[in-house]
Amino acid sequence: MRNIVDVKGLACPQPVINTKKALEEIEEGILTVIVDNVAARDNVRRFAESQSCTVKVEEDNGDYHLEIAKGFSCEVESKPMEAKGNDNIVVYINSNLMGVGDEELGRILMGAFLKTIIGAEPQPKKIIFINSGVKLATEGSEVLESIIEMEKKGIEILSCGTCLNFYGLKKKLRVGVVSNMYDIIESLIEADKVISP
Amino acid sequence: MIVGMERAEDAGVYKLSDDLAIIQTVDFFTPIVDDPYMFGQIAAANALSDVYAMGGKPLTAMNIVCFPIKTMDISILRKILKGGLDKMKEAGVTLVGGHSVEDSELKYGLSVTGTIHPSKVLTNVGAKVGDRLILTKPLGTGIINTAIKGGMAKEDSIEMVTRHMASLNKTASEIMQEVEVNACTDVTGFGLLGHAFEMIQGTGKGMIIHISNIPVLPEAVNFAKMGMVPGGTYRNKEFRINQVDIDSALSPYLIDILFDPQTSGGLLIAVPGKKAQKMVKRLREEGIEDAAIIGEVMEDSEERILVR
Numbered sequence: 083m084r085n086i087v088d089v090k091g092l093a094c095p096q097p098v099i100n101t102k103k104a105l106e107e108i109e110e111g112i113l114t115v116i117v118d119n120v121a122a123r124d125n126v127r128r129f130a131e132s133q134s135c136t137v138k139v140e141e142d143n144g145d146y147h148l149e150i151a152k153g154f155s156c157e158v159e160s161k162p163m164e165a166k167g168n169d170n171i172v173v174y175i176n177s178n179l180m181g182v183g184d185e186e187l188g189r190i191l192m193g194a195f196l197k198t199i200i201g202a203e204p205q206p207k208k209i210i211f212i213n214s215g216v217k218l219a220t221e222g223s224e225v226l227e228s229i230i231e232m233e234k235k236g237i238e239i240l241s242c243g244t245c246l247n248f249y250g251l252k253k254k255l256r257v258g259v260v261s262n263m264y265d266i267i268e269s270l271i272e273a274d275k276v277i278s279p
Numbered sequence: 280m281i282v283g284m285e286r287a288e289d290a291g292v293y294k295l296s297d298d299l300a301i302i303q304t305v306d307f308f309t310p311i312v313d314d315p316y317m318f319g320q321i322a323a324a325n326a327l328s329d330v331y332a333m334g335g336k337p338l339t340a341m342n343i344v345c346f347p348i349k350t351m352d353i354s355i356l357r358k359i360l361k362g363g364l365d366k367m368k369e370a371g372v373t374l375v376g377g378h379s380v381e382d383s384e385l386k387y388g389l390s391v392t393g394t395i396h397p398s399k400v401l402t403n404v405g406a407k408v409g410d411r412l413i414l415t416k417p418l419g420t421g422i423i424n425t426a427i428k429g430g431m432a433k434e435d436s437i438e439m440v441t442r443h444m445a446s447l448n449k450t451a452s453e454i455m456q457e458v459e460v461n462a463c464t465d466v467t468g469f470g471l472l473g474h475a476f477e478m479i480q481g482t483g484k485g486m487i488i489h490i491s492n493i494p495v496l497p498e499a500v501n502f503a504k505m506g507m508v509p510g511g512t513y514r515n516k517e518f519r520i521n522q523v524d525i526d527s528a529l530s531p532y533l534i535d536i537l538f539d540p541q542t543s544g545g546l547l548i549a550v551p552g553k554k555a556q557k558m559v560k561r562l563r564e565e566g567i568e569d570a571a572i573i574g575e576v577m578e579d580s581e582e583r584i585l586v587r
Contacts, residue, residue, distance in 0.1 A: 095429035098506045121513040125506035132505045244527045253521075262527035 085111070089126075090118040090145065097122040098129045101150070105133065110153020118145050126150075140236075171206040172273040173199065175215040180279045192218070195279045196228040200235065206277070208238040208269055210261070216245045221254040229257045240266065281400055282333070289329040289465075292400050300397040304329035307343045307388020311424050311542055312441050315355045319362020319387060320445040325467075325543035326389035327370050331452035332465040332546055333402065335395035340367055342377030345386035359387050370447055399456060403464040403477045406549035408484060410461055412574040413559060415451045415567050416443055416545025418471055418536050419499025426498075426507040436498050443496070444543040450565045451546050458550060458558045466544035470515045472537045472584055474547055475574075476522055485579025488537070488586045490529060494569040495536055503532040511540040525586040537586065545569070549576060 087104045089097035101115050117123050123139065123146040130137045130150045138149040179188025180195055196218070199206065209232065211219050218225050219241050233239050239258025246252040246260060270276055281300055282292040290304035306326040310318045323340075330337040342363065346356050367374055372391070423440045426432040432440075448465060455463060464474045472488070479486055502508075515538040525534055550558055555572050562570035577585075 094510050095425045095431075095507050099429050119510070121508065121510040124513065125508055127506070128504060128508075129506035242527060243525070247524055262525070262529070262531065264528065264530055266527075 086114045086116065088116045089122065090116060092122070094121055094125055098125050101126050101129060105130070105135070105150065105152055108152060111151075113150045113152065115148040115150060116145055117148065122146075123148065168204045168274060169207075170272060170274045171204065172269055172276050173206045173209040174212070174270065174276050174278045175209065175218065176212040176278065178214040178217045189224070192279065193225050193228070196225045196232075200228060200232055205235065206237055207273075208240060209258075210266055210269060211239075211241045211245070211258075212266070213242070213245050214249070216241045216249065216251060216255075219255060219257050220246070220251045221256050223256075226256055233257055240269070242266065281397060282402055289467075290333055292333065292335075292395065292397075294397045298396055300395050300400065302330050302333055302335040302337075302393040302395055303391070305343070305388070305390040307345075307386050308542075309384055309386050311444070312427065312437065314441070315358035316362040317441050317445060319359035319364075320366045321362075321441070321543055322359075322387045323363040323366035323370075323389055324445050324447050326391050327366070327372065328448045328465045328467075328543060330391055330393040331448040332463050333395060333400055334452055334456045334463065335393040335400075337370055337372045337391050337393040339373050339375045340389045340391045341375060342379070343386070343388045343390060344377065344379035345382035345384065346379060347383055347385060348381055351385065355385075363387065363389065366445065366447070370449055401455070401460065401463045403462055403474070404482070405462040406478050406482070406484065406576045407461055407551070408576055408578050409552045410549040410576040411552055411555035411572045412475070412486065412488070412576070413548045413550055413555065413562070413570060414466070414471070414494065414545055414573045415448065415548070415562060415570045416446070416466070416541075417494035417496045417569045418466070418539060418541065418544070419496035420444055420541050420544065421470075421509045421512060421539040422499045422502050422507055422536070423496055424542065425509045426502040426505075429507055431502065431505065431507060432498070436496075440496060446543075448546050451548075451562060451567055451570070454558065454561050454565060455546065455548055455550075458554055458561070460548050460550040460554075460558075462549040464547050466541045466547050468511065468540045469518075470512065470538040470540055471547065472519055472523060472586075473515050475584060476519055476582075478547070478549060479576070479582050479584075481582075483578075483580050483582065485577045485582055486574055486584045487577055488574040488584060490533060490537070490586055492571050492573045493537070494571055495533075499536055499539075500530070500532050503535045508535055509540060512538050515540060522582065523584045523586060529586065534586070
């Protein structure tokens with residue numbers, strides 16, 4: 083069953099209240115909530131997650147569509163069951179180089195890794211950059227275009243805020259969002275698989 | 280003119296003679312709680328706070344009323360005015376008049392006149408390196424008020440947040456003048472970090488805020504987690520996030536509290552390091568139980584606020 087709640091133009095907390103009502107009316111299933119601002123998006127997402135629902139957000143011309151799954155049939159209907167276990171792949175990159183050894187080789191390998199993983203199936207959900215890994219997502223990075231392409235494909239790009247500050251790169255971040263240890267740990271715990279090159 | 284519109288101050292100060300200046304301020308807003316009598320009290324406490332934040336003594340006030348007389352019962356307005364008047368009495372302020380207009384949306388507040396010695400005016404400028412920062416009321420009123428609007432808050436949290444919003448900053452202001460502090464502001468619409476930043480803006484100083492020392496209303500973090508966050512919190516965060524350096528291990532919901540717009544919030548006071556402990560003790564003895572040292576002013580040419 084599909085339900086749509088349009089809360090565009092409503093001030094907080096009304097989007098959350100309408101979402102709450104709509105969620106209470108369904109036993110299980112997917113509820114799509116359409117909002118038109120970041121505050122409402124984050125509030126509705128928070129509320130749904132606090133009610134143990136899973137949330138997927140998609141942007142559409144400045145609006146946000148939140149797909150909220152309630153109950154145990156959390157998968158979107160069309161997905162085959164065997165896909166479970168590979169749904170949430172997180173790539174954890176804790177260095178700007180791949181492998182231990184020659185630095186130049188490490189850089190070439192990391193470039194190849196990032197280029198190749200764009201086409202990987204199933205597609206990773208998130209990429210987390212930690213320590214010198216954050217350099218890859220900042221101005222002057224040779225692999226910036228690959229990462230921007232990933233973001234366009236819907237992969238979430240998270241860079242550690244403490245690391246960006248440490249290297250003085252916070253203002254030079256060119257792709258994805260600044261994240262924090264809290265969110266990073268949550269992402270790793272929730273992941274079905276964590277890949278670290 | 281001692282304090283005008285050049286800095287982000289809510290009140291103006293005009294010198295009348297060598298030992299007397301007047302403070303003038305005005306503030307009014309739409310209801311935040313359902314109880315009209317309590318709304319009157321909160322609106323009055325909020326308007327008076329601008330005088331207290333400067334260390335002044337409010338003397339007279341005038342009511343400002345916008346009321347939908349065609350659709351709302353006049354008894355509601357009477358209760359609001361009674362709440363405001365009772366708060367003015369508690370503050371030792373005389374109501375000298377007022378003005379009302381018909382409006383589709385109810386609003387109430389005060390225009391307040393107070394006095395102060397011209398050399399004792401406190402503003403948000405003047406904090407020195409090594410000063411401790413004292414906050415006198417718990418944070419989270421914006422988030423809890425949103426939860427009230429959303430029908431999610433229970434009776435006891437409504438009662439508690441209402442009590443904090445209606446409490447005067449009078450005692451804190453008097454203690455602050457007695458201790459002799461360097462700077463003060465009241466925490467309102469821009470949230471704690473927004474107003475804290477006004478204290479260091481353009482001064483070449485920074486601040487460290489110790490989050491575990493900050494008094495927070497019970498349930499505020501919980502409501503933040505449930506998405507009961509006012510749009511103003513997100514806007515405040517967006518506006519100041521580049522000047523703030525937040526320890527990434529801290530809960531993002533707790534960070535929201537630091538940007539949460541406060542209604543009739545507490546005073547944020549910069550006091551010399553060696554006086555700080557004593558001042559907190561005095562504040563608590565006088566019934567301001569939530570008063571706490573929450574941070575320190577530091578040397579920092581980049582004017583950042585570190586949150587740890």
